[in-house]
Amino acid sequence: MKAADKSRLIKNIIPPLRERYGQVPKPPELPMLEHLIFAILSEDATEAKAEAVFQKFKEGYFDWNEVRVSSITELREVMKDLPDVDNRCARLKGTLKRIFESLYSFDIDGWRKLSHKELTRRLAKFPANSQYVVARLIRDGLKGSTIPIDNDTLRVLQRLGVAKESDKPEKIAFGLSRIVGKNRNCEFTYLVAELAADVCLPNEPKCENCPIAKLCSTGVNRLQPPEEQPKTTRRRKRKATAKDGAAKKKKKKKGEK
Ligand code: SF4
Numbered sequence: 001m002k003a004a005d006k007s008r009l010i011k012n013i014i015p016p017l018r019e020r021y022g023q024v025p026k027p028p029e030l031p032m033l034e035h036l037i038f039a040i041l042s043e044d045a046t047e048a049k050a051e052a053v054f055q056k057f058k059e060g061y062f063d064w065n066e067v068r069v070s071s072i073t074e075l076r077e078v079m080k081d082l083p084d085v086d087n088r089c090a091r092l093k094g095t096l097k098r099i100f101e102s103l104y105s106f107d108i109d110g111w112r113k114l115s116h117k118e119l120t121r122r123l124a125k126f127p128a129n130s131q132y133v134v135a136r137l138i139r140d141g142l143k144g145s146t147i148p149i150d151n152d153t154l155r156v157l158q159r160l161g162v163a164k165e166s167d168k169p170e171k172i173a174f175g176l177s178r179i180v181g182k183n184r185n186c187e188f189t190y191l192v193a194e195l196a197a198d199v200c201l202p203n204e205p206k207c208e209n210c211p212i213a214k215l216c217s218t219g220v221n222r223l224q225p226p227e228e229q230p231k232t233t234r235r236r237k238r239k240a241t242a243k244d245g246a247a248k249k250k251k252k253k254k255g256e257k
Pocket residue numbers: 156159160199200201205206207210211212213214216217218219220
């Protein structure tokens with residue numbers, strides 16, 4: 001897709017998404033450590049789910065050191081509503097451990113003075129490292145304009161035709177930050193995460209309930225009558241339905257045992 005078409009598309013999807021999912025909550029001012037923790041909790045999750053887990057930690061634990069020394073089983077219970085919980089527990093615990101073992105404290109507010117490049121370099125050694133976490137910390141802690149791209153955002157952008165499967169998150173974020181701009185960055189991330197959790201689901205998107213179906217190339221193809229769909233879409237759809245059926249059968253079998 002040409003840059004001008006991408007720009008037009010991104011600008012056009014914001015109003016219907018805003019109408020469906022509402023205004024983005026105002027990002028709170030937090031210490032750097034908490035911005036980092038929130039970034040780990042919110043990757044591939046909605047703001048509301050991440051916020052609920054964040055508040056459980058704030059209210060149920062004396063401090064972040066208590067979280068660091070808690071067992072994975074206990075952390076898993078607190079974070080059970082977030083996807084990929086085991087991996088997320090390990091990333092959170094590993095990050096707290098790494099900070100504590102290198103500083104003997106959790107005060108990383110000095111990182112606010114770092115350049116984006118230096119912060120990216122430091123976080124590269126952390127167990128929680130990902131483009132999403134780094135970009136979100138730069139955006140929320142350093143007031144930068146980088147767009148955080150997680151798997152959910154990537155999936156939506158690929159289906160919209162804005163990103164190719166071979167595009168790296170860093171490249172996508174660079175192009176998008178020019179289109180979205182600093183002022184709309186938080187709103188864009190919030191709206192796309194809501195869309196991904198609501199209808200643009202990983203296995204089978206619910207295009208028939210999507211507020212931007214008419215603007216999305218995948219949605220337009222999928223909602224066409226079967227005889228008008230390109231062969232590749234029909235094949236993909238048949239494959240997805242077969243996969244879905246097999247998964248359901250497997251689940252049923254398991255339940256019978
Ligand atoms: S139309 Fe379908 S594929 Fe496109 S964004 Fe909506 S749910 Fe996703």
